[in-house]
Amino acid sequence: MSLDFAIxxxxxxxxxxxxxxxxxxxxxxxxHFWTAxxxxxxxxxxxLERDHLVTSRHVAQTAKPSRRVFKLTPSGRDxxxxxxxxxxxxxxxxxxxxxxxxxxxxxxxxxxxEVLRESRSFHQQRLGDLRQQLSGLLKGKKRLSRRDEFAQMxxxxxxxxxxxxxxxxxxxxxxxxxxAEAQERGSAPQKRLFGLNGDTGGETR
Amino acid sequence: MSLDFAIxxxxxxxxxxxxxxxxxxxxxxxxHFWTAxxxxxxxxxxxLERDHLVTSRHVAQTAKPSRRVFKLTPSGRDxxxxxxxxxxxxxxxxxxxxxxxxxxxxxxxxxxxEVLRESRSFHQQRLGDLRQQLSGLLKGKKRLSRRDEFAQMxxxxxxxxxxxxxxxxxxxxxxxxxxAEAQERGSAPQKRLFGLNGDTGGETR
DNA sequence: GACGAGTATAGGACAAAACATATATGTGGC
DNA sequence: GCCACATATATGTTTTGTCCTATACTCGTC
Numbered sequence: 001m002s003l004d005f006a007i008x009x010x011x012x013x014x015x016x017x018x019x020x021x022x023x024x025x026x027x028x029x030x031x032h033f034w035t036a037x038x039x040x041x042x043x044x045x046x047x048l049e050r051d052h053l054v055t056s057r058h059v060a061q062t063a064k065p066s067r068r069v070f071k072l073t074p075s076g077r078d079x080x081x082x083x084x085x086x087x088x089x090x091x092x093x094x095x096x097x098x099x100x101x102x103x104x105x106x107x108x109x110x111x112x113x114e115v116l117r118e119s120r121s122f123h124q125q126r127l128g129d130l131r132q133q134l135s136g137l138l139k140g141k142k143r144l145s146r147r148d149e150f151a152q153m154x155x156x157x158x159x160x161x162x163x164x165x166x167x168x169x170x171x172x173x174x175x176x177x178x179x180a181e182a183q184e185r186g187s188a189p190q191k192r193l194f195g196l197n198g199d200t201g202g203e204t205r
Numbered sequence: 206m207s208l209d210f211a212i213x214x215x216x217x218x219x220x221x222x223x224x225x226x227x228x229x230x231x232x233x234x235x236x237h238f239w240t241a242x243x244x245x246x247x248x249x250x251x252x253l254e255r256d257h258l259v260t261s262r263h264v265a266q267t268a269k270p271s272r273r274v275f276k277l278t279p280s281g282r283d284x285x286x287x288x289x290x291x292x293x294x295x296x297x298x299x300x301x302x303x304x305x306x307x308x309x310x311x312x313x314x315x316x317x318x319e320v321l322r323e324s325r326s327f328h329q330q331r332l333g334d335l336r337q338q339l340s341g342l343l344k345g346k347k348r349l350s351r352r353d354e355f356a357q358m359x360x361x362x363x364x365x366x367x368x369x370x371x372x373x374x375x376x377x378x379x380x381x382x383x384x385a386e387a388q389e390r391g392s393a394p395q396k397r398l399f400g401l402n403g404d405t406g407g408e409t410r
Numbered sequence: 411g412a413c414g415a416g417t418a419t420a421g422g423a424c425a426a427a428a429c430a431t432a433t434a435t436g437t438g439g440c
Numbered sequence: 441g442c443c444a445c446a447t448a449t450a451t452g453t454t455t456t457g458t459c460c461t462a463t464a465c466t467c468g469t470c
Binding site: 002005006009012030032033034035080081083084085087088089090091092093094095096097098099100101102103104105106107111114115118119122123126146147150151153154156157158160161163164165167168172 | 207210211214217235237238239240285286288289290292293294295296297298299300301302303304305306307308309310311312316319320323324327328331351352355356358359361362363365366368369370372373377
């Protein structure tokens, strides 16, 4: 469903082929908020054309296979506008890492620390990728277009999430390290890994 | 795949029926990190039994339909242990809200602000739910078991993500508001919604 | 006694996503 | 000539997740 509108959105900016959408949109610009398989792109385009939200025409090329270029129809544009302005529930969380953490009693402290570090590394990599995307977006531009500003905002949003993940993981690793040290020194084992941080009620912040 | 191990994990704590898993685990304890449909639970249990990772026995009840209670096998426990200790790539981001933001040039400032507020409300609700779950977990306990500590950690992790989302949305709304005000007063329109915040390079934090 | 709510399991249908393979053309390197 | 690579589209299959319906028994209530 959302994929439909991501595609309509990209077509609202420029007429494109399925190949363009895959390589120039989903593999690059959009990869931090929506990914799509090549097969998925072509099949969705077929469906959108069947529903008269896009049209296609074949364009021959010299020295390259011919392309099928898609164009947004007026009703496609309407559908996009309506979807963009209405609320959509965020998808449910589904993170294998939290399953691991939830059942971490089966792991040794060392194993758990390793899992935390690996998770951190994944998020660190994603954050690095986001930074690269952002600097690519800003490169050589003194003033961003309104278009670019929104692209930038999506990157900043994703980055703030990644930073939250990394910070949390750092805290958890530090707590684990401190716990291990306390244990080693034979002092009273610090059982509680996390305090309440005053987070059990009241305002958001 | 991950669902398999979530189920194995819950069975590692207690023998349970599909109904128990659905209502007592996935609908309650685990809902902030993994959700599963009833149909999915039963079908996954069938598959796990076929693969000899769990076994089942029928248990008759008085005044209630009989239950099919599942139990982890030794090889199921092995499979769980191995999965828990190895790294798993976090699933790709897929957030319809970021699609909306990315194509927000098609929206008026008011529409966009409304979308941001609605998104905020979703996340606020989730955070509230997380807080409730956490206080439910802590209720009447002076000392948490190691088991509960990990449950608490998953809640804290989810909460930190939600807080990051909400904070980012608040910033965005504030910027939008300030922009609108500047425009109204006829002063030079503040084009850039977001600064760079020094985030284009260097260390994570 | 009809009806809804709770307990319990199961299967059909479908949509979304992932994974794999096929096909056709032209370029450049070995 | 062969192989890899980029361009370009298409289809087959499987897995995962969602939605809906069916079945069956008990209890409380209107």
